[in-house]
Amino acid sequence: MAAVILKDITKAFGSVIAVNNVSLEIPDGKVTALLGPSGCGKTTMLLMLAGIYQPTKGEIYFDDAMVNGIPPKLRNVGLVFQSYALYPHMSVFDNIAFPLKLKKVPKDEIRKRVHEIARIVQIDDLLQRKPGQISGGQQQRVALCRALVKNPDLLLLDEPLSNLDARLRIETRAEIKRIQQELGITTILVTHDQVEAVTMADQVAVMRSGVIQQYSTPEDLLHKPANMFVASFIGDPPMNLVPTEFTSQAGKPVFRCGAELSIPVPPQIAAALEKRPNREYVLGMRPEHLELLGEEKELSFSGTVAMVELLGRDKLVDFRFGDVSLRALVPAELDIHVGEKKWIRPQPHRIHLFGKEDRQAVPLAG
Amino acid sequence: MKNVKRRGYGMIFLLLLPAFLIILAFYVVPAILTGTMSLTNMDHRLSWNFVGLQNYKQMLQDAILSRVFWNTIVYVFGTLLCFNVTFGLLLALATSYVAERQGERTSMFFRALWLLPRFTPPIVYGVIWLWILDPTRNGLLNGILSLFGKKPVSWISQYPVQVIVLTNGIIGASFGMILFYSAITSISREYNWAAAVDGAGWLQRIRYVTLPLIRWPLMFVTAYQTLSLLTSYEYILIITGGGPFYRTTVWSLYAYNEAFGGYYASYRFGYATALTLVLVLISMVASIIYWRVFRFREMMSEPKIEVV
Amino acid sequence: MAQVKTELQQVPRFSTERLRVEAKREKRKERTLTFFIYAFLIVASLPIILGYGWLLLNSFSDTLAYGVLPKGWTIKNFRFLWELPSRYYPDLWRTAWNTLVLAVGMTVIMILVATPAAYVISRMKFPGRSMMLAMTLILHSFPGVTLLISLYYVLRSLNLLNSITGVFLVKAGLMLPLGIWIMKGFFDNVSWDVEMSGLVDGASRLQTLYKIVLPQVKPGIAAMAIFSFINGWSEYIYVITFIQKKESWTLSSYVNSIIGDFQFIDYGLLSATALFYILPVLLFFIFTQKYLMTVTVGGTKG
Numbered sequence: 001m002a003a004v005i006l007k008d009i010t011k012a013f014g015s016v017i018a019v020n021n022v023s024l025e026i027p028d029g030k031v032t033a034l035l036g037p038s039g040c041g042k043t044t045m046l047l048m049l050a051g052i053y054q055p056t057k058g059e060i061y062f063d064d065a066m067v068n069g070i071p072p073k074l075r076n077v078g079l080v081f082q083s084y085a086l087y088p089h090m091s092v093f094d095n096i097a098f099p100l101k102l103k104k105v106p107k108d109e110i111r112k113r114v115h116e117i118a119r120i121v122q123i124d125d126l127l128q129r130k131p132g133q134i135s136g137g138q139q140q141r142v143a144l145c146r147a148l149v150k151n152p153d154l155l156l157l158d159e160p161l162s163n164l165d166a167r168l169r170i171e172t173r174a175e176i177k178r179i180q181q182e183l184g185i186t187t188i189l190v191t192h193d194q195v196e197a198v199t200m201a202d203q204v205a206v207m208r209s210g211v212i213q214q215y216s217t218p219e220d221l222l223h224k225p226a227n228m229f230v231a232s233f234i235g236d237p238p239m240n241l242v243p244t245e246f247t248s249q250a251g252k253p254v255f256r257c258g259a260e261l262s263i264p265v266p267p268q269i270a271a272a273l274e275k276r277p278n279r280e281y282v283l284g285m286r287p288e289h290l291e292l293l294g295e296e297k298e299l300s301f302s303g304t305v306a307m308v309e310l311l312g313r314d315k316l317v318d319f320r321f322g323d324v325s326l327r328a329l330v331p332a333e334l335d336i337h338v339g340e341k342k343w344i345r346p347q348p349h350r351i352h353l354f355g356k357e358d359r360q361a362v363p364l365a366g
Numbered sequence: 367m368k369n370v371k372r373r374g375y376g377m378i379f380l381l382l383l384p385a386f387l388i389i390l391a392f393y394v395v396p397a398i399l400t401g402t403m404s405l406t407n408m409d410h411r412l413s414w415n416f417v418g419l420q421n422y423k424q425m426l427q428d429a430i431l432s433r434v435f436w437n438t439i440v441y442v443f444g445t446l447l448c449f450n451v452t453f454g455l456l457l458a459l460a461t462s463y464v465a466e467r468q469g470e471r472t473s474m475f476f477r478a479l480w481l482l483p484r485f486t487p488p489i490v491y492g493v494i495w496l497w498i499l500d501p502t503r504n505g506l507l508n509g510i511l512s513l514f515g516k517k518p519v520s521w522i523s524q525y526p527v528q529v530i531v532l533t534n535g536i537i538g539a540s541f542g543m544i545l546f547y548s549a550i551t552s553i554s555r556e557y558n559w560a561a562a563v564d565g566a567g568w569l570q571r572i573r574y575v576t577l578p579l580i581r582w583p584l585m586f587v588t589a590y591q592t593l594s595l596l597t598s599y600e601y602i603l604i605i606t607g608g609g610p611f612y613r614t615t616v617w618s619l620y621a622y623n624e625a626f627g628g629y630y631a632s633y634r635f636g637y638a639t640a641l642t643l644v645l646v647l648i649s650m651v652a653s654i655i656y657w658r659v660f661r662f663r664e665m666m667s668e669p670k671i672e673v674v
Numbered sequence: 675m676a677q678v679k680t681e682l683q684q685v686p687r688f689s690t691e692r693l694r695v696e697a698k699r700e701k702r703k704e705r706t707l708t709f710f711i712y713a714f715l716i717v718a719s720l721p722i723i724l725g726y727g728w729l730l731l732n733s734f735s736d737t738l739a740y741g742v743l744p745k746g747w748t749i750k751n752f753r754f755l756w757e758l759p760s761r762y763y764p765d766l767w768r769t770a771w772n773t774l775v776l777a778v779g780m781t782v783i784m785i786l787v788a789t790p791a792a793y794v795i796s797r798m799k800f801p802g803r804s805m806m807l808a809m810t811l812i813l814h815s816f817p818g819v820t821l822l823i824s825l826y827y828v829l830r831s832l833n834l835l836n837s838i839t840g841v842f843l844v845k846a847g848l849m850l851p852l853g854i855w856i857m858k859g860f861f862d863n864v865s866w867d868v869e870m871s872g873l874v875d876g877a878s879r880l881q882t883l884y885k886i887v888l889p890q891v892k893p894g895i896a897a898m899a900i901f902s903f904i905n906g907w908s909e910y911i912y913v914i915t916f917i918q919k920k921e922s923w924t925l926s927s928y929v930n931s932i933i934g935d936f937q938f939i940d941y942g943l944l945s946a947t948a949l950f951y952i953l954p955v956l957l958f959f960i961f962t963q964k965y966l967m968t969v970t971v972g973g974t975k976g
Contacts, residue, residue: 085560385791392847399824487908494725597817642820
């Protein structure tokens, strides 16, 4: 298996810059995700890794070998397309065997390897069918087999779960992870679904308009977002983001968010902010980090419940403060009704601040 | 309400009338007349002498006709297989390769070039070939031969069948080329990418992925062009006239010559129409077969031709 | 499972040198393929390039060396533009005019007749509609040559023999089913919603046809006009069969005669007249070729 290094990769199509000066180091044997909204350049990155596109600038290395200009045939890469791209006129067996047939592997060797990989991916009973006769989820497994049968050094997946329904997604997620760990193959997957990325990958690179926003573990993305885009993109339900002013009220430091909301500032954060010249920020708090209390406690503020949504395991409670809306995530068992007055306390270590202009995370000691 | 409806039908009637009249006069009536004429021995006097099935009996005894029959078979299938289908396919593949690697403009140049003969007035196309095949040193081929000190060859008299196959083939190839090119380039590029990642070079991709996926256009062109070739004779008439000595006379040309000339101003309308009716019969049967096979397929294949 | 991994994994990991060598080999294979493909295209296209090139060059040159290379630039081959090649020939410009009338006549009929008919068949309900569609297809299986003879009879009876009018009526008649079928296709693609909203806004059926539907099928009409014009201009068989009178000749018959009389005598005249004849089509072709290639190729030529 191989580690992949991307160095200053830029890809332009005419005047459109799809990928803008991206550098990434992708570790050997692990799953890395490229996450971003549609059109952010992630599929282009995948195709450059496969060798279908050549970078306009920059170099790609597989281990120590620079692979710019090396055709896909020689890169030993497996690619699973979002549409699977199974050859409709060939049986499942022939589809999977195709890469081996092209390498002129002897027939019984082919049969052995196809059956082996089909067993690992659990589609050995479908080998004689045609792609048109099997379901979407099964097609994907076939595509996976075809990618894996030549024992590639790198596995590339383009939106592996997007075409599947919710139930199948959970199963397939686990399947892919299992197979990847069994074979220990370096895997790069590309997706717009942050749940997909966060659950499947060891490391995630968030992309937007061809630029990497942050490259770290899923936990870090969730709890230490580098900028507002990452903060809002990751996490479901999305983070509460409120423009705010760091000021004081009745002698105590508060975040003033519009006319009707003042949130008390924990001391360590206040201390860090005193030193800064700015007073205007965007405040970020995840719904799951907002505690609801029955009575006033330190560092809490009050609000009236505007709406309650049941989300299965949790409830999403909506508070309105004039134009500002805050959402809190609580367990479903909690008894809560519209119109109730509640006290909200944000967890002090889970408060995020972003620069109002540059949208970058403000470092807070705490 | 009734007035509106009647007015509506009135408008429909009016809009359809011209088309109806023209098609009636110049298509339907002639079609019927062809049938009835074949049962006469009409000649240039245009008199209706009904003679029953005599023309058809005469066909069975016509010695030249059996020669013509074989000429037609050779011509149709030779041109078809060598040129219309094979060459058309090769041209489509070549131009799609060029379009992929070098860019659209070169590919369009060649495709436009091959379309040119199809849009040229037949007589001008004939002039060009008559020059190329000119039996004196002034022709292209013989001119080139004279460069090497060889004697001129009388191409049209010596290789008449090859000549008609070649000249019609170049025109026919453009039909296949356009159709196949469009079929090849409409194959989703993800299949091409998948094949590249699987390790296929261009030739392998064409063999294992592209060709199987254009099976239906291939069959369609073959079927459709068979019919076209069966009834085409314009270029043969211009370049070889059907000779020498009936060697390049195909069925449709034989019928034409029987009616309007050729070597003897025959005006044997009765016999000629009988000959053409045989063609009509074959045409109709073939049309019905295509309709059932291809239209049905078209309706069926909506979800299937390309899986995604 | 680990066993699977090591068994299949006999290929050593990436090394730059190995990759370079293999990539070079692939590049060489690709270069060879490109060479052969271009060679094929050029050699195969040679007859066409040389043929049409000759048409152009020979018309402007005195003679040809080795049958190929032009020598001596001249325009004397074009003297047919102002003098008759021999006294049996009709006036050239009269002939050209006839050709134009044929082409335009056919185009006009096709547009004026096929378009409304196609509109009706595509977008209106009336009894006998599906029968008409079936008829169109049945008629299409009567190839040109079979009707030639009876058309002679019909034209004779209508006293339209030896006239351009007769010829373009015949051609239009034979092309109409196809034209209607193609235009119908274009009409089918106009969305019903648009037409219906026109009716709702108060327009009559005729007004919606004129203001809403027609503009949308303009490309179809344009395509049909182009094909009809070229087809009419190029017509050979019907002209030489139905028109014997020299005053009604078209350029097809003219060039046909030139071949008969001058083929081995005056090649310059031959190519110049042919070039004159093909000129409008050639110009047309050059300017619209991109467009033409995307529209399906109709016609039943070999």
